[in-house]
Amino acid sequence: MRIATYNVNGVNGRLPVLLRWLNETAPDVVCLQELKAPQEKFPEEAINDAGYKAIWHGQKSWNGVAILSKDHDIIERRRVLPGDDEDLHSRYIEAEINGIIIGGLYLPNGNPAPGPKFDYKLSWFKRLQAHAAGLLSEKVPVILTGDYNVMPTELDVYKPERWVDDALFRPETRQAFKTLVDQGWTDAIRKLYPDQKIYTFWDYFRNAYGRDAGLRIDHFLLSPQIEGKLKVAGVDKNVRGWEKTSDHAPVWIELAV
Template sequence: MKIATYNVNGVNGRLEVLLRWLQEADPDIVCLQELKAPQDKFPVKAIEAAGYGAVWHGQKSWNGVAILAKGQHPHLTRRGLPGEPADEHSRYIEAIVDGMVIGGLYLPNGNPYPGPKFDYKLRWFKRLQDYARELLELDVPVVLAGDYNVMPTELDVYKPQRWTNDALFRIEVRQAYEDLVDQGWTDALRHLYPGERIYTFWDYFRNAFARDAGLRIDHVLLSPEAADRLSAAQVDRDVRGWDHTSDHAPVWIELSDKIVKKRRKS
């Protein structure tokens, strides 16, 4: 089972890129972020023609998340996180696919720090922590995949000293991510590659991709039942070099049908 997360940075404007990647990578389940499209403008016909069923949570011009499943329709279980009823941002969607709970998320950016956007980010993180704890109690495979807008460690960012007061690298945000993982989640990429410098995002400006001035902000977190089946994890880095592509690269994992011996690579 191949499960991916991909911040497409505009699903309609970059539809050709998405469809090309779906064909080449052939994932079974995909969590998409930054659709930047209202609910009625999601390109469902093109997605279905590519062989995927879809559920989505759209929003005009901003945010937006979706879950795709190859050859089937995901069973929608939730749109939006609990805990703040007035929050209208389209940042969380959840579905059941093949007996697994798949949560797709787009955590707030939070800049500028300090300010109300940063405060909102921390509140959203707390809501995620509270709900993630409930998901762990289900004792079923759960995957929380998406753009978390946080670099957890200095290994996840080029020139860490330049990012000290950025909302993606503030100590409060990194602590929130650590507290989330410490509930019992496994950061798939970091689990398999504990010592490697891996990036998932490169800005459009200052030739960042060519200089490899990147950030690791797209993460796949696994509940213990899913982590026991983790066999591979990678970043489709080459997609970031395609024409008219997103500033993010897809991240994917593979889960075996059976429990596998946990492996660590250095």
């Protein structure tokens, strides 16, 4: 079973790229972030024609998350991260697919830091930690995946000295991610490739993709009940080089289920 996460950076504007990638790689489940489309503008028909069912939580101009499934039913569990009834951002969606709980998330960027946006990022992280702990307590297979907007270590960022004051790399952000993982989650990429330079995002500016000046900010966290099923993981880096593509590349794992 192949599960992927992909920040599409605008599902309608990048739809040809998304459909081409789905056709070429045929993942079983896909979590999408940054739809940048209101609920009624999600391209459901095109996704269905590509062979996928979908649930989504849109938002005009910003954010937005979705889960696609090729062969299995999607049993929606929630589409809001609990803990703040006033938070209207579309950043979390959760479903059960083939006996696995899958949470797709788009964590706030947080820049400029310090400031209100950084405070929101850290508060969102705390809500995620609380919800993740609850999921672990269910003792069932769980995957939390998406754009976390955090580089956990210096290995995950090109020239880390240039990012010390950025919200994605500040000590508070990295500690929040570590606190989450230390609950008992497994970082799938680092389990398989503990010392390898792997990036999932390359800025549009300064020829970042051509220079491989990237960041690893899209992650898979696996609960103990499914961590042992992990067989392979990777990044479809070539997709970042396609015309009119997202600044992220799809990231995927394969499970023996």
